[in-house]
Amino acid sequence: MAKASRLAFGEALAEVGAKNQNVVALDADLAKSTMSKIFADQFPERFFEMGIQEANMIGVAAGLALSGKVPFCCSFACFVTGRYDTIRISVAYPNANVRVIGTHAGIGIGEDGNSQMGLEDIGLMRGLPNMVVLQPADEVETKQMIEFLANRHEGPAYVRLTRQKLADVSPDGYQFKLGKSVVLRDGKDVTCFATGGTVQGAVAAAEELAGEGIDVRVVNLSSIKPIDADIIVKCAKETGKLFTVEDHNIIGGMGTAVAEVVTEKCPVPVFRWGLPDVFGESGSPEALYAKYQLDGPGIAAKIKEFLG
């Protein structure tokens, strides 16, 4: 059943919080939107409402982490990663166990417009040593990532979540592994790497193109850092061409990360798609995904443009 990854996150946080007493959560006046409220309602003594103070929240989370807690600090992706130097020095540098949660990623949030859209956050977080960067594609994957980060990971991590609902795409029995990606659909003509809000569109595009005789392999690239270099090299060798699509600026995002691997290990043509180095704008999520060609038909058209 389609579910927003922020909602899956809120539910997962409450689940891990019930078992792991070290899990704490902080929010900056967006608990009802990030869904940290689900945790707050069950564990009020382990939830800290910081008010509209993202920088202070991140610093406080660092202090909690350096004292043995596993803090999840939550806000919109743009606001939380906007406090870059605080994350850089208070969280990443001391390798503090802070989980930075950025919801409302991308133009998929719709009407609120650019000021509320996280569009450069992957690039920012990816550039920090120690920082893990994850973007789940559906409910199952979100829940597994949160369980992993709560119980089985040392060091800082950034998780990028959507406001909008995401269809279930993970295969049956899926197990999230840090630094691993999964093939959602096999194909031989081109590989489409998608992440987060664009995965469902990539799958739809592959189905559409199959009808035209174009065989698209789709990979859910949810572990953006560390990245699965093996699968990228394998796809480069087997399909010859790589296409990337994300609800993020094409500069610095997942596509850039893929291109870095490809240029060093297996040079083949790469076509990066996403926000073409522009800011977002207001509009309905559907209208924006159509305008910026991040929905199924848009992704299909871009893949065809790439294949020429």
Place this chain on the structure above:
Amino acid sequence: MSTAAATDIATMKKIASKARINTIKMLHEAGSGHPGGSLSAMDIMTVLMHRFMKHDPTNPRWEDRDRFVLSKGHCVPAWYCLLADAGYFPEEDLMTLRKLDSPLQGHPVNTAMDSMEACTGSLGQGLSIAIGMAMAAKLDGKPHKIYCMIGDGETQEGQIWEALLSAPKFKLDNLVVILDNNGGQIDGPVEEVMSLNPVVDKMNAFNWHVIDIDGHDYDQIIAALEEANGVKDQPIFIRAATVKGKGVSFMEAKIDWHGKAPSAEETEQALAELSA
């Protein structure tokens, strides 16, 4: 070129009432947006535009205009309604709020609309921008004023306190900050989420010229802005006690009405109350 018209209070109340009606209509049409803080700010915005600000609807980028920086950018629907009423753009455009390709972005964007002074919407940033504008006016020896409205939730941001610390140092008596103290934010009452109080004492201690008013009382708003015009060598901080959702009974002081659009029935009820 234009100067502030000395609009009388009765006329201003009519303008504010019409702008409240349009705010409700446009948020309903948009299907999202922020009624609470738009309505709490409306009376102050109306007095600013119609009694105090020098501005020119035919020339929004007029160099000598007074500036209004809406730091709590999510409440821009209120300002859009007043701008349309003043003739900056056709009233029909209000219904394009938040739609694809509309200049009426969900939050103020100066590159999308000439009458927006900056890009706000990420809370906490507008006041610093206003300080920069006030410094530039001083450097250029220009008499125009910078008005900046901040939210009470917004005032929890660290950057606001950096700005509050810095404006007195630069003796910016051309800067008037209005705190829309409506007592609400998203996760609850400001008092519970992260109290600012005693905010008047804090601002006095920060060396601002502080004026404490009821932000829906036109005489008090006018008196405060007149007093602000006479202050020398100090920035002015007006703490305006307001009611979130002012004018629509079921929205008033309700946390729920911070950021959602009224349904068709709610819109009808709100319009009936506001037209009465």
